[in-house]
Amino acid sequence: RTRMGEVVTLQFGHFANFVGAHFWNIQETNELAGCTNSSVLFKSGVAETQSTYSPRLLLFDTKGSLGTLSREGYIYKSDVTGPVTTWSGRVQMVAAPKPERNPFLTHLDVMYQSPEYQTGRTDPLAQATCSEGSNSATFGLNHSVQVWSDFLKVDLHPSSIYELPGVHHDVDPFDVFTYGKTFLSGDNLEDVLGRIHNMLEECDHVQGFHNIVDVDSGFSGLSASFIECLREEVRAPVITFATTPKLRDTSAAVIDRRTLNVGLSLHYLTSLSDVYIPLSVQHIVPQTFPGLAFDPYSWYHTSSIIAAAIDAITLPYRASDFALQWGGLAGMGAGGGGLAQMAAALAPSSRSIASASLSLPLRLKQAPQQTVQLGGVTAALRHMADWAPLTPFVNCGDAQEPVSSVSTLRGLGDEDCATLDALFARVRNARALGVGGKKPLPLPLSFPQIFSTGVCKEVALGTHLQVSRSISHYLASIANKFSGVDKTRYPEFDFSQEHDAAAVANDLFGLAAAADE
Numbered sequence: 111r112t113r114m115g116e117v118v119t120l121q122f123g124h125f126a127n128f129v130g131a132h133f134w135n136i137q138e139t140n141e142l143a144g145c146t147n148s149s150v151l152f153k154s155g156v157a158e159t160q161s162t163y164s165p166r167l168l169l170f171d172t173k174g175s176l177g178t179l180s181r182e183g184y185i186y187k188s189d190v191t192g193p194v195t196t197w198s199g200r201v202q203m204v205a206a207p208k209p210e211r212n213p214f215l216t217h218l219d220v221m222y223q224s225p226e227y228q229t230g231r232t233d234p235l236a237q238a239t240c241s242e243g244s245n246s247a248t249f250g251l252n253h254s255v256q257v258w259s260d261f262l263k264v265d266l267h268p269s270s271i272y273e274l275p276g277v278h279h280d281v282d283p284f285d286v287f288t289y290g291k292t293f294l295s296g297d298n299l300e301d302v303l304g305r306i307h308n309m310l311e312e313c314d315h316v317q318g319f320h321n322i323v324d325v326d327s328g329f330s331g332l333s334a335s336f337i338e339c340l341r342e343e344v345r346a347p348v349i350t351f352a353t354t355p356k357l358r359d360t361s362a363a364v365i366d367r368r369t370l371n372v373g374l375s376l377h378y379l380t381s382l383s384d385v386y387i388p389l390s391v392q393h394i395v396p397q398t399f400p401g402l403a404f405d406p407y408s409w410y411h412t413s414s415i416i417a418a419a420i421d422a423i424t425l426p427y428r429a430s431d432f433a434l435q436w437g438g439l440a441g442m443g444a445g446g447g448g449l450a451q452m453a454a455a456l457a458p459s460s461r462s463i464a465s466a467s468l469s470l471p472l473r474l475k476q477a478p479q480q481t482v483q484l485g486g487v488t489a490a491l492r493h494m495a496d497w498a499p500l501t502p503f504v505n506c507g508d509a510q511e512p513v514s515s516v517s518t519l520r521g522l523g524d525e526d527c528a529t530l531d532a533l534f535a536r537v538r539n540a541r542a543l544g545v546g547g548k549k550p551l552p553l554p555l556s557f558p559q560i561f562s563t564g565v566c567k568e569v570a571l572g573t574h575l576q577v578s579r580s581i582s583h584y585l586a587s588i589a590n591k592f593s594g595v596d597k598t599r600y601p602e603f604d605f606s607q608e609h610d611a612a613a614v615a616n617d618l619f620g621l622a623a624a625a626d627e
Contacts, residue, residue: 114147114149114150114317114427114428114430114448115150115313115314115315115316115317115448115449116149116150116151116153116166116313116314116315116316116317117150117151117166117316117317117318117319117320117424117427117428117449118166118167118168118306118309118310118313118316118318118319118320119151119165119166119167119168119319119320119322120167120168120169120170120319120320120321120322120323120333120336120337121167121168121169121170121322121323122169122170122290122321122322122323122324122329122330122332122333122336123170123171123323123324123327123329123330123353124171124172124175124257124258124279124324125324125353125354125355125409125413126169126322126323126324126329126353127169127171127175127258128258128409128410128413129322129351129353129413129416129417129420130167130169130258130322130417131258131259131261131262131413131417131556132261132413132414132416132417132418132554132556132557133322133417133420133421134165134167134262134263134264135261135262135263135264135554135555135556135557136417136418136421136551136554136557137151137152137165137264137421138238138263138264138554139238139239139552139553139554140421140551140552142234142238142239142552143549143552144431144549145429145431145547145549145552146425146428146429147428147429147430148163150317150427150428151165151166151428152164152165152166153165153166153267153309153312155267162265162267163265164264164265164266164267164270165264165266165267165270166309166313167266167267167270168269168270168272168302168305168306168309169270169271169272170272170274170329170332171271171272171273171274171279172273172274172277172278172279172282172284173273173274173275173276173277173278173279174278174279174280174281175257175258175273175279176257176259176271176273177209177256177257177258177259177260178208178209178210178211178215178259178260179259179262179266179271209256212249212250212251212254212255212260213249213250213254214246214249214250214251214254214260214261214555214556215260217249218263221237237555238263238552238554238555239552239553239554239555239567239568240553240554240555240557240559240565240566240567241565241567244555245555245559245565246261246555246556246557246558246559247559247565251410251556251558252405252408252410252411252558255409255410257279258413261410261556262556263554263555263556269305269308269309272301272302272305274293274332275298284327284328284329285327285328285367285371286327286328286331286367286371286600286602286603287327287328287330287331287334287370287371287374287375287603288328288331288602288603288604288608288609289328289331289602290327290328290329290330290331290332290333290334290335291331291332291334291335291378291608292331292335292608293328293331293332293335294332294335294336294339299339302336303339303343306340310344316344316346317346317347317427317448317449317450318346318347318348318349318384318448318449318450318453319340319346319347319348319349320349320351320420320424321333321337321348321349321350321351321379321383322351322353322420323350323351323352323353323375323379324353324354324355325352325353325354325371325372325375325376325379325388326354326355326367326368326371326372327371328371330352330371330372330374330375330378330379331371331374331375331378333350333375333379334375334378334379334382337350337379337382337383338382341382346450347384347385347449347450347453348382348383348384349383349384349385349387349424349449349453350379350382350383350385350386350387351387351389351416351420352375352379352386352387352388352389353389353390353413353416354368354372354388354389354390354392355390355392355409355412355413356390356391356392356406356407356412357392358407366595366599366600367600369588369591369592369595370592370595370597370600370603372588372592373588373589373591373592373614373615373618374603374609374614376463376585376588376618376621377614377617377618380461380462380463380621381461384453384454384457384462385453385456385457385462385463385464386461386462386463386464387423387463387464387465387466387501387575388463388465388466388500388501388502388584389416389419389420389466389500389501390416390500390501390502391406391412391415391416391500392406392502393499393502394406394498394499398498398499399415399468399470399496399498400496400562401470401471401473401561401562401563402415402470402560402561402562403560403561403562404558404560408558410558411558411560414557414558414560415468415470415500415560416500418468418470418551418571419466419468419470419500419573421551422468422518422520422551422571422572422573423466423516423518423573423575424449425518425520425545425547426452426516426518426543426545427448427449427451427452429547431547431549432545432546432547433522433527433546433547433548434519434522434527434530434531434544434545434546434547435544435545435546436487436530436534436542436543436544437487437534437541437542437543437544452516452543455514455516455541455543456514456516456575456577457577458513458514458541458577461621461624462577463577463581463585463621463625464501464575464576464577464581465499465500465501465504465575465576465577465578465580465581465584466499466500466501466573466574466575467497467498467499467500467501467504467505467506467573467574467576468497468498468500468571468572468573468574469495469496469497469498469506469571469572469573469574470498470569470571470572471521471561471563471566471569471570471571472495472519472520472521472570472571472572473495473496473570474494474495474522474526474529474530475493475494475495476494476529487515487517487534487542487544488506488512488515488517488542488574488576490533490534491506491517491572491574492505492506495572497572497574501581501584502584502587503580503581503583503584503587504576504578504580504581504583504584506574506576512576512577512578512580513541513576513577513578514541514542514543514576514577515541515542515543515544515574515575515576515577516543516544516574516575517543517544517545517572517573517574517575518544518545518546518547518572518573519544519545519546519547519570519571519572520546520547520549520550520551520570520571520572521547521548521549521550521551521568521569521570521571522546522547522548522570523548524548526546527546527548530546550568550569550570550571551568551569551570551571552567552568553566553567553568553569579625579626579627581625582622582623582625582626585618585621585622585625586619586622588618589615589618589619589621589622592614592615592618593615593618593619597611
């Protein structure tokens with residue numbers, strides 16, 4: 111058991127599960143490199159007398175979205191279909207052809223079955239991380255990945271996977287908020303609540319929930335409905351990571367549906383979450399990250415960037431071995447306030463919306479002393495590194511010093527730590543929090559090689575969350591677009607019964623106005 115308390119992760123939607131697959135693979139290398147307390151996110155168990163370690167996770171996706179992954183996960187693999195007991199006559203089974211496992215998954219099969227691996231005669235960290243001869247490019251993942259399980263490396267528990275009954279991947283559209291909002295009822299609701307109850311009963315002290323959700327689809331409505339039920343039973347903070355991939359189809363109907371989904375998500379999920387963090391690379395070009403060369407349309411690429419950011423954002427309450435801490439963040443992970451403390455720091459109001467910036471790879475530059483004295487922590491960080499906004503319209507250090515901020519820096523050298531320690535020594539703002547660690551992010555074998563410098567085994571990075579007036583531009587943009595959509599053209603959203611379009615629009619404008627105060 112861990113002194114830090116447990117965190118339960120929820121994932122809603124196919125792109126969110128791409129993000130999740132990268133995130134969980136990162137956690138494996140984090141654990142092997144001694145970067146985190148893995149008991150915060152993982153649970154232990156037993157399967158057929160064998161000890162298991164799997165994510166404390168409940169994910170939602172459509173039927174057929176698992177690829178070669180069994181619905182029982184990796185731990186309880188079973189290809190046997192049970193007998194038909196309701197029919198005594200002749201039975202003919204017709205089965206669809208199974209997807210072929212790609213070279214990466216085949217490599218894992220061979221590795222796990224090798225005598226060297228099973229007897230512990232290999233270096234687990236070396237086996238799990240990238241190298242010149244063994245990385246995502248050598249396995250052709252850039253071209254072979256179709257679904258998130260094509261590069262998932264960790265074991266999933268059977269109860270972690272929930273396929274939506276009657277909704278089939280790439281067949282049945284699940285692109286309307288209202289579809290998800292009205293989905294959970296009867297047996298469906300009883301099933302998912304039973305799974306989460308069992309998960310919570312295994313915990314000693316729940317820090318809170320990570321909610322990774324596709325806010326541009328019906329999964330945003332599903333998330334809102336589920337969190338609403340959860341809030342009635344569990345008092346623990348929820349941090350929502352609102353994800354959106356870049357669209358290839360930019361037709362008017364697709365853009366309108368995305369606008370309505372994102373607007374409804376903001377309306378509902380900001381009320382149900384302690385902190386709501388929009389995360390996307392849809393609004394930026396690869397040149398925004400000077401050290402990266404990625405395909406902005408590739409879910410495999412872009413989800414890895416968002417996953418690395420979520421890993422760093424959540425690191426303060428999952429680790430305690432930091433070389434540097436400032437602004438009152440000391441003790442957050444090691445028996446301190448944990449996720450609740452960070453959520454409280456970022457929540458000056460009842461509906462807190464934080465923007466996120468990422469520096470990847472992180473290369474610190476010298477910042478003048480007066481920058482901190484006059485502009486504060488955020489202004490100093492802006493001068494010390496190249497940042498890219500993961501929230502549209504808002505970047506690290508934009509406009510004035512934010513109301514609150516949380517920063518995480520990984521892969522710092524001794525000189526970096528000394529410089530930052532001296533620079534932030536005078537910081538007394540209890541809402542300007544931050545940690546710095548010497549250990550870089552160890553890149554999993556499955557992580558795409560999107561670095562312009564070549565194959566990387568590990569990388570330094572930084573994240574910066576801020577609650578500031580700058581977020582009002584993002585909120586106002588969504589409010590304006592939402593108001594501009596002709597709702598009568600999209601009856602599937604059922605604005606006449608399920609949602610009051612005018613009230614939602616007024617609420618979105620109200621969020622923008624409140625953020626600008």
